[in-house]
Amino acid sequence: MNFLNEVMRRHPKAISFAPGAPHPDLIGEVDVVHCLNTYIRHQAQVHAPDERKHLLEHLEYGPAQGIINELLAEAFRNDGMAQAEGRNITVTNGAQEALFLTLRAIFTSPNQVLAVTNPGYAGILGAARMLDIRTTPVADTENGPSLDDLGALIGQARSQNRSIRALYVAPDFANPSGNFMDLASRKSLCRLAQDEGVILLEDTAYGFSSPASTRPPTLKQIAPASTILIGTFSKVGFPGARVGFVLAEQRVQSVAGEFLPLASQLATLKSMISINTSPLGQAVIGGLLLEHGLSISALGERHRVLYQSNLKCLLLALDEQFGSSRKFAGMLEWNRPEGGFFVRIRTPMAVDHSLLARSADEFGVLWTPMRFFSLDQSCDNELRLSCSYLDHAQIEEGASRLRDFFEATL
Ligand SMILES: Cc1ncc(COP(=O)(O)O)c(C=O)c1O
Structure with missing residues (x-):
């Protein structure tokens, strides 16, 4: 959490798919x-x-x-x-x-x-x-x-x-x-x-x-x-x-x-x-x-609707940027969850801190290396995207920046 906060602080203009934090609008609604x-x-x-x-x-x-x-x-x-x-x-x-x-x-x-x-x-x-x-x-x-x-x-x-x-x-x-x-x-x-x-x-x-x-x-x-x-x-x-x-x-x-x-x-x-x-x-x-x-279900209902809409938007943006492009065919794979905040992308390269630093510095887009979450090496080539903190326009722009990043690094 501290690492992600620090990366976001250093790149205030970057679009961040990194934090699993709730959307600021929903927090702002709490009286x-x-x-x-x-x-x-x-x-x-x-x-x-x-x-x-x-x-x-x-x-x-x-x-x-x-x-x-x-x-x-x-x-x-x-x-x-x-x-x-x-x-x-x-x-x-x-x-x-x-x-x-x-x-x-x-x-x-x-x-x-x-x-x-x-x-x-x-x-x-x-x-x-x-x-x-x-x-x-x-x-x-x-x-x-x-x-x-x-x-x-x-x-x-x-x-x-x-x-x-x-x-x-x-x-x-x-x-x-x-x-x-x-x-x-x-x-x-x-x-x-x-x-x-x-x-x-x-x-x-x-x-x-x-x-x-x-x-x-x-x-x-x-x-x-x-x-x-x-x-x-x-x-x-x-x-x-x-x-x-x-x-x-x-x-x-x-x-x-x-x-x-x-x-x-x-x-x-x-x-x-x-x-x-x-x-x-x-x-x-x-x-x-x-x-x-x-009821926690009732309390979470607005949140569920907003995050599901963000998740759909993210999956659509990934399809648009990578799905139909021959350049990326067979290179990038991602899952399609129906809820929660997260999508994981598998790439053919090692995904680590230095790649994240490059993504932030040169392409203005942040994400989380999946190796943070793993007890073995099985996720070393993966990254996690979170859709929770962003609006649709930011998600679409972020996916376009991800495309530039992958074009340069793959
Ligand atoms: C799966 C999971 N468990 C626990 C937590 C910790 O939540 P809390 O803010 O209540 O400590 C998080 C926070 O992101 C989470 O994703």
């Missing part, structure tokens, strides 16, 4: 004061009718596990995401802290290995590295992690006296692959996880970008005991709120050997890292949810 008032009024209705007291409470330290847990649980139930209860939720500083805390809580021995769908979100790879957790890549397919690969890794780990403790997986238009798991592949993965005792770390960051009517059930719904659900309000709310969550009702052995509810262990760990998630940020997100009938 923070109104949402805060909605939440405080709601507190006054449900509890004591003293609004000033409730406001002041949100300027204090708050409970480590969070203050909007009951609202989140109701939203998860309303959206059919999970049969959740507030006491099993820990509110975190974004999904990033959720990933970090969860890894810290469930990995208790150096023989435990984290399997990561490869390519995978850079934040899980970084968190595992910081915690000295051994990782292993699982090949990604259009339908999510390869079960053959996962099965083989489980066997291999066992033969080395290790175990695959958990698999990180993002079933809904993953970052960076854009892959989406259909119902059958979700069920098969859940069955394997249940049979083999592997925890599924389900990252739902882009779940909102499927229409509610066609969205398959979450892994958490299919296999609640095997799955820990992790999510964020950065994409459907705003990233500056820094509000994410973990839903985990499992009981896990603590370092001291006792079996405790995971959500409360996460809160204990959190109290040593960030004390609590800002009550003001939580209150604003609580207000946003109340304004949208306690």
